[in-house]
Every structure is written in C-alpha cells, then in structure tokens.
Amino acid sequence: MSTSPLFAGLSPQDRDALERRASLRKFAIGETLFAQGETGDELFVITKGRVKVWRASEDGSALTLTLLGRGQPIGTLGAAEDRRNHATATAVTPVEALCWPVEGLRQLMEHNPVLTANVLRTVTNYAEQLIERLEEVASVPVEPRIARTLLRMKRRIYGEAAADGCELPLSRQDLAELTSATLPTVSRIMSRWRGDKLIAGTRGRVKLLDTKALKRIAGLG
Known part of the structure; x- marks a missing residue:
C-alpha cells in the first residue's frame, strides 16, 4: 500500500x-x-x-x-x-x-x-x-458529463492525465450512476462513440481511444 x-x-x-x-x-x-x-x-x-x-x-x-x-x-x-x-x-x-x-x-x-x-x-x-x-x-448536458466522467476517472484511478489506450473498470451502469443519467441514454451515447472510434472495450470496461475528441465533447479542449 x-x-x-x-x-x-x-x-x-x-x-x-x-x-x-x-x-x-x-x-x-x-x-x-x-x-x-x-x-x-x-x-x-x-x-x-x-x-x-x-x-x-x-x-x-x-x-x-x-x-x-x-x-x-x-x-x-x-x-x-x-x-x-x-x-x-x-x-x-x-x-x-x-x-x-x-x-x-x-x-x-x-x-x-x-x-x-x-x-x-x-x-x-x-x-x-x-x-x-x-x-x-x-448545468452540463448528459453527453459532456459522460466525457468528463471518463477523463476524471482516469485521473483518479491512475493519477495522471488521460491518454489514448487506457482502460477503465467501468460498466455502463457505473457511468449512468456517476453522471445521473439513465442507462438507455448512456448506452446510446457509448454505442455512438464506439462507432466513431472514440472508445472501445469489453463488458464492464471502457478503453479510451481518442481522448482529444472526448475533451472537446467535455468542453475541456
């Protein structure tokens, strides 16, 4: 420890x-x-x-x-x-x-x-x-909230700024709770991001592929 x-x-x-x-x-x-x-x-x-x-x-x-x-x-x-x-x-x-x-x-x-x-x-x-x-x-719409949450969880889990290729132990239900959004809304946005090659991952995990794009969506870039 x-x-x-x-x-x-x-x-x-x-x-x-x-x-x-x-x-x-x-x-x-x-x-x-x-x-x-x-x-x-x-x-x-x-x-x-x-x-x-x-x-x-x-x-x-x-x-x-x-x-x-x-x-x-x-x-x-x-x-x-x-x-x-x-x-x-x-x-x-x-x-x-x-x-x-x-x-x-x-x-x-x-x-x-x-x-x-x-x-x-x-x-x-x-x-x-x-x-x-x-x-x-x-004050922040759902899609930017999800992007901000992914970037923030990367900092908290790994102690450094988000980088392409990092993988977070987060399910869609986790993200719904962390963003105060509904599960269908989170699933729809995540599916679109997956199609746009912003994220990837398996069940219960999210891999960040394009953090610059996520920062723009989050209003941070």
Whole structure:
C-alpha cells in the first residue's frame, strides 16, 4: 500500500508506524463502510475490491460521487476535525481495507506534517468531487458529463492525465450512476462513440481511444 496517496512522501519508518496502527477489515457486496450523517471516526485505505461513494438528497434520490479502488483512502473528513460523514460508502465487490481509528491517526498527524498534508489533501479532493458533481448535474448536458466522467476517472484511478489506450473498470451502469443519467441514454451515447472510434472495450470496461475528441465533447479542449 506504499503507492496509496495516504503514504505519499512518508519515510519507511513512518509508513511502518502508520501500518502498525491499522487493522484489516472485510466487507461483503452491499455492505456499508460508513454512512452519511454518522460521525466520521475511521479512515480506510482499500486494499482489494471497489467502493461506491454516494450521497442521499432530501428527496431520497442518490447522487453517486465516485468509485474507488485499490490504494484509495476513504472516510477522511473526521480525521481533520470532528465532522459527520457527508456521504455513504458501499462495497460494490467484496472489499478488504486497512482501517485506522481517527483518534490514533490524529496522534500520528500531530508529529508528522507529511501525513497531515496527505490527509488534508484527500479531504479537499472529496469536497471538490461533491461540488463538481453538483455543478455538472445542474448545468452540463448528459453527453459532456459522460466525457468528463471518463477523463476524471482516469485521473483518479491512475493519477495522471488521460491518454489514448487506457482502460477503465467501468460498466455502463457505473457511468449512468456517476453522471445521473439513465442507462438507455448512456448506452446510446457509448454505442455512438464506439462507432466513431472514440472508445472501445469489453463488458464492464471502457478503453479510451481518442481522448482529444472526448475533451472537446467535455468542453475541456
């Protein structure tokens, strides 16, 4: 897990100290790692599987914020200060994750500015994701939203700008949830993009073939 953003820049000794404080937790499909509105008292780093982070609105509808996989930290709002979780995290596959109680993590953060910066950076990223999603749903048409989501997921999964040939573990249902669009609409757009050689892939995966064109559709190029 040394490649996780939580461990970035830490010395081997600091990584060891952090890992010794962690316990390994396992979650079945559909099980909740943490729930919206509850006190954020644990931090997780996913070591196996995929997790959906989503937020319930007042009318009961669900807004999917992101999908996270191996190495990604999750549940950090309470690590920075006493806060309730702004979203729910649910296992979409069998999940294994390292888990730290927030109080123990804060003790390490008091003496380690690098760890503190890593945690705060992750908190900021989650806040940006929420704002980004709300703005897109309110003001961006579906097709640009899908293109933006593909490019954004590439950055979050691989930590770099999208490049032709990269393959994302996303189904059409995943994209429908991530873009607040209907499955038929996503399927129709994806089929057209496949015909135009913008994307390819097999069931449950999307391969980006022309990121320049996707950026233009997204309004980013």
